[in-house]
Each structure stands twice: as structure tokens, then as C-alpha cells.
Amino acid sequence: MKANEEADVVVVGGGPGGSTLATIVAMRGHRVVLLEKEKFPRWQIGESLLPSTVHGVCRLTGVADELAKAGFTKKRGGTFRWGANPAPWTFAFSVSPKMTGETSHAYQVERSKFDQILLDHARHMGVDVREQHEVDDVIEEEGRVRGVSYTDTDGNAGTIRAKYVVDASGNKSRIYQRSGATRQYSEFFRSLALFGYYEGGKRLPEPNSGNIFCAAFESGWFWYIPLSPTLTSVGVVVRRELASKIQGDPEEALTSLIAECPAISDCLSDAQRVTEGQYGELRVRKDYSYANTKFWRPGMVLVGDAACFVDPVFSSGVHLATYGALLAGRSINSVLTQSVDEDTAFREFEERYRREYGVFYEFLVSFYDLHVDEDSYFWSAKKVTDSTTTDLESFVSLVGGVSSGETALTTVPLAERYKNRSSEFAAAVDQVVENKEQSMVPLMKSSIVKHAMQEGAKEQVRVLLGEDAGLETPLFDGGLIASADGLSWSRPT
Numbered sequence: 001m002k003a004n005e006e007a008d009v010v011v012v013g014g015g016p017g018g019s020t021l022a023t024i025v026a027m028r029g030h031r032v033v034l035l036e037k038e039k040f041p042r043w044q045i046g047e048s049l050l051p052s053t054v055h056g057v058c059r060l061t062g063v064a065d066e067l068a069k070a071g072f073t074k075k076r077g078g079t080f081r082w083g084a085n086p087a088p089w090t091f092a093f094s095v096s097p098k099m100t101g102e103t104s105h106a107y108q109v110e111r112s113k114f115d116q117i118l119l120d121h122a123r124h125m126g127v128d129v130r131e132q133h134e135v136d137d138v139i140e141e142e143g144r145v146r147g148v149s150y151t152d153t154d155g156n157a158g159t160i161r162a163k164y165v166v167d168a169s170g171n172k173s174r175i176y177q178r179s180g181a182t183r184q185y186s187e188f189f190r191s192l193a194l195f196g197y198y199e200g201g202k203r204l205p206e207p208n209s210g211n212i213f214c215a216a217f218e219s220g221w222f223w224y225i226p227l228s229p230t231l232t233s234v235g236v237v238v239r240r241e242l243a244s245k246i247q248g249d250p251e252e253a254l255t256s257l258i259a260e261c262p263a264i265s266d267c268l269s270d271a272q273r274v275t276e277g278q279y280g281e282l283r284v285r286k287d288y289s290y291a292n293t294k295f296w297r298p299g300m301v302l303v304g305d306a307a308c309f310v311d312p313v314f315s316s317g318v319h320l321a322t323y324g325a326l327l328a329g330r331s332i333n334s335v336l337t338q339s340v341d342e343d344t345a346f347r348e349f350e351e352r353y354r355r356e357y358g359v360f361y362e363f364l365v366s367f368y369d370l371h372v373d374e375d376s377y378f379w380s381a382k383k384v385t386d387s388t389t390t391d392l393e394s395f396v397s398l399v400g401g402v403s404s405g406e407t408a409l410t411t412v413p414l415a416e417r418y419k420n421r422s423s424e425f426a427a428a429v430d431q432v433v434e435n436k437e438q439s440m441v442p443l444m445k446s447s448i449v450k451h452a453m454q455e456g457a458k459e460q461v462r463v464l465l466g467e468d469a470g471l472e473t474p475l476f477d478g479g480l481i482a483s484a485d486g487l488s489w490s491r492p493t
């Protein structure tokens, strides 16, 4: 048995949920240990991301630039052969004003690379990351969780005591049960997925070549995700009643289901299935949707698949994991510095997290009505998000993960905007000095000056009209708002 160690927070699991939460808490200077049972890189499903993750949470944790350099396929939206309309229809994230310009895309990622980048970043931000350490149980004393026990790859057992244990251990682990929660499975979404990888599949015409393509057919639906110019992730989802279609030999099952769906068989007409390496296996996964009855208890909080999961057609898994991690990280940071009491901080976390889960869940129920066309889906999105924008904009905000209106998910923070623009500003000053310019035109053209003028104008509007020009407001009556840096909670003034 190793010595009894201590930390502020122990995180179980190094997927996107765990590494995001660990980073957010370490950024506030707390001692965080993350225990991950596997050695990274490791394969995982969940390859199509949303802009809220890429430009919201990942920018807040400081890993967005590294993701931008990794060469992942840019996903500008989605293309669907779905519903009453026999022709495929496409949406672009850029339709929503919350995802304009440089934030109007997400990525299609190889999860082994994406998860490694996030975990390495957590390390870089001061998290004590220990791979090949499997958490066996939580330590509970006097009605509160107070740490974990683990075993490392050499069979050494150890314990770590902490003020908080975060369960981010995904959907297979049973650690969530120690929160006292039960897992409630949806009666509506009970499906099975069979999937593999192909080289040489076709691409949608530009500008949609990086889109996820989802095609519904008699037995279920396919996803078609372009991971690189030549590699494609292909999976079929069938309802539980049709489970026999994916039993038996997986190769035969997938081949015959592809033949049932002309849109996908056409895309794969010149493609070869990958049969080696991490992508060589055909895999089957239950994708039953569930939510736990509780997301936290004193000393313990659940994020990502450990807390909830909803049908994958709109690629919400990593979004819910990283958004849940942001919310839980804020609550932990607030309680550790005693700026908000535990009950209030975690109620805010759970209410916001359940709202986001609920919006996807409710919308997806209407999306499985295949007898209506896309306009009806857009209208449903407006209804479930209670939005005042157009039907299409409401739909795009929802499936982009930004319907909560959280500014941290959409707005580049002021400090960062100035940082990005300061080099441009310095160049403009140099130009004035070097050219002995009489006019200040280069300075006025620089976006930092333009921006300062815009902010000034906004401030005037706010003073004159009392208008909220982009300020954070509570999502619920009497609730909290995010702090200026997005890393903890504040009380609204």
C-alpha cells in the first residue's frame, strides 16, 4: 500500500470530461490528481464535435490553439437524408449569430489524438496526471466522499484523500453508484450501434466536405464522419427490436445494412474497410440513453457519460461532457475559495447541466418522427429552447451546443481579444512611427481601436437604455452567473 496522499480534487478518468474539469480547477491553483486506467493514446468513439466545445470550453481552458494546429477536419455543419424530404438537406453553424466568423465550425476528430491533446494540456496546466491507475472505490466517511482507493499497473494499491472526487469515468464504470444515484434509462432511445472505418470513401461537395452525414433508412440510420481526406468513420444505429440485424458475423451484418441504405452504399462504392490497427475492428456498442437521478452528493460530482448520455445523432456526447465539466469545475472552484456555499454552487451546476441534457433529449424525440420535413424539426428546436430567434437559427444554436446563451461558450473573452489584437495594434503604431505618418489612419483601422470604440458605444447604449449588451444573466430565477474569467460562479449584482 502506497502512502496516504492528499489533494484538493481527485478526478477519475482522463476522457474529455475528466481532463477539462481537472484543467479548470488547476487553473485556479488547486492541487488536482487525475487517475486514468488506460495508457493514452487509446481509442474511443465520439468523433464529431460541436463548436461550443472547440471555441467555448477548449478556448477557456487554453487548448483551442493547439487543437487548431492538429490538422483535424473542419466541420462546418451537418448534412441529413432524414425525414419526409427524400433529398439530403444541410445546415451550417454560421447561420447562428452566436457562431459567426472564426467560430462557425467544429472538428471531426480521431479521439485517440483529441483526448491525448486534452490530457497533455491538463498536465501542462499543473494537473498530476497518472495513467494506468484504476480507481477501485471511493472513500466515504460521515456521509461525505473523502477520496479514492486505486491500483496501478504494477498492482500497487494506494489512496488519495481529497475535498472532492470527480467521477468522469465514462459509461462502463460503476463508480457513479457511490454517489447514491440510480441510472434511469430512456424507454424511447434504446439502440445498438455497429461501426468500423473505411479508406477512400466519397466526400460531400464543397463547402460541405467536412460535414457529418447522417442517413436514415428502413432499419435505422448511418453516420458517415470524414476524419481525414481519406479515412471515414461509418456506423449504423438500429433500434433494440432490430438487434438481430447486427448479431452474428459483424462483417456480413454491416455489409448487408450498407446495401439497404443507397446513400451510404454510394459513398462507400470505391472504399475499403480498414482491417488493421486501432481502426481494424468492427465494434458494437449499446447507445442506450440515460440520466442519473443525482449528479452530485457532498464530496462527489459526476460529469460526462458517468452522469448522462443521449442518443448520438447530434454528436452531443463530448459537448455534454466538456460543458458539464465546466459547470462542475466552476462549482468546485467557488466552494474551495468559500465564495459560494456547496449547496448553492452544485445546485447551479446540476440545473444547468440537466437543462442542456433535457434540451437535446426533448428535441431528439421529435427528430425521430421521420414523417415530417426539416422545417418541422427547426420549429421543434425553437419550441424546446424557448427561443425568440427564427426556427432555423434556434435549431442551429441547439445542435451547435450554444442554446443556453452561456457567453463562455460563444464569446471570446475581452482579455483574449485584446491579447490577439495587441500585436496588430503594435504593428499599426510602428507603421505610424516608421512612415512618420501624419494621419492616424493605420491606428484607426486596427481592430483593437475599432473594438474599443464599439465597446464604448455599447456602454453608452447600456447607460442610456439600460439594455443588456452581452452581459451574463442568471439562467434560472435566483441563480448564479459565471465569473468574468468563466472559471467560477458569482452572484449577480
Ligand SMILES: Cc1cc2nc3c(=O)[nH]c(=O)nc-3n(C[C@H](O)[C@H](O)[C@H](O)COP(=O)(O)OP(=O)(O)OC[C@H]3O[C@@H](n4cnc5c(N)ncnc54)[C@H](O)[C@@H]3O)c2cc1C
Pocket (backbone or CB within 6 Å): 012, 013, 014, 015, 016, 017, 018, 035, 036, 037, 038, 044, 045, 046, 047, 048, 049, 133, 134, 135, 136, 168, 169, 170, 171, 173, 175, 193, 235, 285, 286, 287, 303, 304, 305, 306, 309, 312, 315, 316, 317, 318, 319, 321
Ligand atoms: C455509438 C456512439 C456514437 C457516438 N458518437 C459521438 C459523436 O459523434 N460525437 C460526440 O460528441 N459523442 C459521441 N458519442 C458519445 C461519446 O463517446 C461520449 O459521450 C464521450 O466520450 C464522453 O466523454 P467522457 O469524458 O465522459 O468519458 P470517456 O471518453 O468514456 O472517458 C472516460 C475515461 O475514464 C477512464 N476510466 C474508466 N473507469 C476508470 C477507473 N475505474 N479508473 C480510472 N479511469 C477510468 C476510461 O479509461 C476513459 O479514458 C457517441 C457514443 C456512442 C455510443
